[in-house]
Amino acid sequence: MAQMQPRGPNTAAIRRRNKAVVRRMLKAFNTGDVSAVDKLIAEDAVTLSPTPFPAAPGAERDRVKAQITLPRLSFPDQHFDEEELIAEGDMVFLRWRLTGTHTGPLPLGGEPTGKQFEVYGGELVRLRDWLIIEHQNTYTKPRLELTMRLGVLNQEKLAVYRARQLV
16 A cells, blocks of 8 residues: 655644545545535545446546446445544545444445444545545445455455455
């Protein structure tokens, strides 16, 4: 993964504002509000980590909208909780807890199990002019942990993850 370092001024007001942007993005994931994406993510934003929802250059907003809507088909009750939120300069780190119930098919294959789950992960974002411009997540381990807990991780699914460079 690319290394991100904070830049720019590091005042309390900037840290509060940047945290507010990340909290609004988290709320969009919890409510399914894809309209928030255009207000919170810059047109030229990029993701620096592997994702099952790839985006062409300049299409990061569309990728995030898919990331909000598609998992809700498998986990309609999914909910992200803020565990920790740390801001410094133009960067914010969010450690989150995701809970839900597997009641729909998985995008990469796997029939509903009805199992409830809880996994943890994190996001690191860079902001410019109160918009997210770079994003890096630590979702590989939680993704694998989730599919293992649901009992749907098998060699075929692992091969798909590897082919898409998700593990």
